[in-house]
Amino acid sequence: MLNVTQLRKSFGRTEVLRGIDLRVAKGETTIVIGPSGSGKSTLLSCLNLLEIPDSGELELDGHRMKFGDGGKKRTRELIGYRQKTGMVFQSHQLFPHRTALENVIEGLIVVKRWNRSDARRRGEELLAKVGLREFADRYPAQLSGGQQQRVGIARALAMDPAVLLFDEPTSALDPELVGEVLRVMKELAREGMTLIVATHEMNFAREVADRVIFMEKGLIADEGTAAHIFGASRNERVRQFLSRFDAAAELPSVPVRVQVQATL
C-alpha cells in the first residue's frame, strides 16, 4: 500500500536520507528505530511531504509521486497526498487557541468541509476513542502531556488517513505518562490501522511491530520481524545500539548502589 523507492533528502550538504526503499502493507505496524541523527524523523517528514524529497518515488494508496525530475511539485498535489497521511508529532503541536474538540475537527471543517454538527459528532467519537470524552472543551494548556498527545492522535485520525505516522510520540513525555499514549497506539495497531512509528520504546516495539526497521546514517541498515531485530540480528551496529539501550535502562539503579556502599 505504501511503496518507497530510493528516497533521498539532503539539508545543505548533509545527506540525511541516502536511498530508502520501503514497502508497507495495509494494516501493518512498522517500527523505525536507530540512533538520533540517523534520519528517522526526516523519513517520516518525507512520507507526508512536510519535507519534499530530493529524489525517489512515493506511492501511497495508488497515489504516485516522483521526485527529482526537475518539475516543482504543485501545492495542490502536495495537499492531496498529505490528506492520505496523518502525523503525530513529538511535541504534539496542538493548536493552542482551540479546544481539544476544535483541534480534532479542524481538518474536517477546513479541509473536508464537513458541517459543524457532523464534525462535532465525529470529533466526540474520536476523543472517546482515545479516552478523553470529558476533556473536549479543555484547551491544550489545560491538559497533561499524555492527554495532549492523545488529542494529537485523535486529530490525525479524524482525517481518516491511509497511514498514520508517529514521530517519537512519547519522547517528550514524563515517564509516567508514556503508558497511556502507547496503549492508544496498541489499540490502533490491533484494529488494523497502518502505522509507522519512530520510537525509542523497545518494549513497545517488541510487542506491536510487524516489522522493525533499523536506520543508521540515512540508510536502512537492517530490517525484519521484531524477533529478528531484537534477537538474531547479525548486524553489529544493531546489536551495539540495542545493548546501549539495555544499559541505559539499568542506569537508575547505579547511584543507589553507590550510596549504599558509601554508608557502609
Added chain:
Amino acid sequence: MSQERAERLWDIALHSLWPLLQGMLKYTIPLSLVSFALALIFALLIALAGLSPRPYLRLPSRFYVWIVRGTPILVQLFIIFYGLPNVGIVLPAFPTVVIALTVAEAAYCSEIMRSTIKSLPQGQWKAGYSLGMSPFQVLRRVILPQAARISIPPLGNQFIGLFKTSSLAALVTLPDLFGVAKQIAASTFEPMLLYIIAAGYYLLICSALTVGQHRLEKKFGNYSL
C-alpha cells in the same frame, strides 16, 4: 497672580474647552482611526511579503520598511504636503496626514506582525499542513489567530503613539486638537494654558486607550492558562 489675571485665564480656559474638543472629534480621532485601520491592512500585506521566501516579494517589503523607518515622519509629511506640489501633485491637508500616518505606521506595525508570526513554532505550520490544509488556510486558521493575540500589546502601543503623532497635522494647517490650541494660544498670548489643556485631552484619551488595550489582552488571552 492678580485676581484680574486669574479671571482672564479662567475665562480663556472655559472658552477653549469646546473648540479644542471639536478639533479632537473632527480631526484628531478620525485621523488616528482611519490611518490606523489602513495601516493595519497594509502592514499585514507588508509583513507577509517580508516573510515570503520569494525575493520579488520579500525585497520590496524590506526596502519599504528600511526607507520609512529611516526617515522622520515629520519630514515625510512635509515632502507630501510641501514637496509634491513642486512636481504638480497637490493634496489637501486631511488626506496628506492620513497618507503620511498610514505609510509610517504600516512600516512599524508590519515589523511587529512579521516578528510575531516568525516567533510561532514552525511545528504549527507543519501541524496544519499535515491535516492537508493549504498555506492560506494554515495562515488564516492557525497562524494569524495566535499572532494577533501576541501582537495586541505592541500594536496597542503603536496606536497610542499614532494618536499623539497625529498632532503633526497642525503643522500642515489642520485645526486638530493641537492645531486649535496653537491658534488660540497665538491669539490670546497664553501658550502655557492652552498647551496644558491640550495635553490634558491627549492624556485623557490615551488613558482610555490603555484600559481598552488591557481588556482586549484579557479577552484574547483566555486559552493560555
